[in-house]
Amino acid sequence: MSKLVSGKTTLLSPMTPMVLLVRAAARLGRARPALGFIVNNGMMPPDSKVFRGYTPTQSDVFVTTFPKSGTNWGMQICQQIAHRGAAEFDHIHEVVCWPEAPMPEVVKFNDPGPASASPTGLRVIKTHLRAAIVPYAAEAKYFTIIRDPKEVVVSSYLFLLGLMGIQHRVTPSQWVDWWCDPSFLGGAWAEHTKGFWAMRDRPNVVVRSFNQVKADLGGTIDAVAELMGVELSASERAAVAERGSFAYMKQHESQFAPPPVPLAKPDQAPNMIRRGAAGGSDELIDAAQRARINAFSRARLREIGSDFPYDELFAAN
Numbered sequence: 001m002s003k004l005v006s007g008k009t010t011l012l013s014p015m016t017p018m019v020l021l022v023r024a025a026a027r028l029g030r031a032r033p034a035l036g037f038i039v040n041n042g043m044m045p046p047d048s049k050v051f052r053g054y055t056p057t058q059s060d061v062f063v064t065t066f067p068k069s070g071t072n073w074g075m076q077i078c079q080q081i082a083h084r085g086a087a088e089f090d091h092i093h094e095v096v097c098w099p100e101a102p103m104p105e106v107v108k109f110n111d112p113g114p115a116s117a118s119p120t121g122l123r124v125i126k127t128h129l130r131a132a133i134v135p136y137a138a139e140a141k142y143f144t145i146i147r148d149p150k151e152v153v154v155s156s157y158l159f160l161l162g163l164m165g166i167q168h169r170v171t172p173s174q175w176v177d178w179w180c181d182p183s184f185l186g187g188a189w190a191e192h193t194k195g196f197w198a199m200r201d202r203p204n205v206v207v208r209s210f211n212q213v214k215a216d217l218g219g220t221i222d223a224v225a226e227l228m229g230v231e232l233s234a235s236e237r238a239a240v241a242e243r244g245s246f247a248y249m250k251q252h253e254s255q256f257a258p259p260p261v262p263l264a265k266p267d268q269a270p271n272m273i274r275r276g277a278a279g280g281s282d283e284l285i286d287a288a289q290r291a292r293i294n295a296f297s298r299a300r301l302r303e304i305g306s307d308f309p310y311d312e313l314f315a316a317n
Contacts, residue, residue: 221241
């Protein structure tokens with residue numbers, strides 16, 4: 001398997017056409033529709049068929065986060081629990097499959113290797129797809145982290161636009177304008193949140209906000225270990241907590257690096273493990289922009305019939 005190390009790429013990377021399309025569109029002032037096409041057809045297609053015909057099993061642990069909402073954190077917690085705090089890998093996607101991934105290097109969905117190599121027999125599956133598309137079975141396990149959309153706005157601006165090499169062509173103000181559009185990322189965030197929040201009371205589902213995981217990593221590990229049916233010893237739990245910490249993941253950032261950036265120098269790749277902080281969206285967007293995102297998110301959730309407690313969890317940040 002070729003290594004998923006940021007900066008190591010060729011002109012034949014499968015991401016090259018995507019990146020060239022977005023860069024060309026950005027030069028013509030058409031970055032918004034180009035990115036919308038990528039989001040709706042590559043990142044989170046609303047009619048994805050990657051799970052068609054698949055019935056999840058008791059070995060499957062789904063990490064079902066919206067992009068830039070703690071996905072690597074969720075994968076690391078689950079992977080370490082599955083391996084009792086001793087999971088080793090060069091890159092997380094050599095052991096965690098991502099069925100809708102835009103690059104071929106990710107371990108295949110039908111590869112029996114991850115489950116057979118796991119001492120608990122569990123394998124982790126990452127997906128950004130909304131709940132209506134992710135196959136559900138009572139035997140499988142589902143872990144979702146929901147992040148304040150204001151923080152997702154900041155993180156996605158720095159990551160996605162950096163990955164596409166067009167951050168210099170899009171201002172934070174423009175990005176907020178685009179986000180607050182039901183057909184773009186803000187609308188997708190609300191749909192994703194609605195779907196998995198509605199599953200929160202099922203016995204095989206754990207839903208946490210990013211803030212809750214940050215404030216109580218140990219409690220989250222306990223809840224997810226119980227979800228996965230894994231009884232950890234004190235030393236194993238400590239190992240999971242250590243490897244699931246921001247400090248550890250930042251120190252081992254290459255293991256979670258984004259896909260290689262076509263036609264870019266290694267030092268131009270965006271950071272996957274950047275701050276790991278809850279709050280702090282004011283580093284990029286001002287008070288009026290944060291209030292606008294709050295208003296949009298609150299209204300959109302209400303419009304689509306979600307009872308997600310937005311004000312309780314996110315409005316004050």
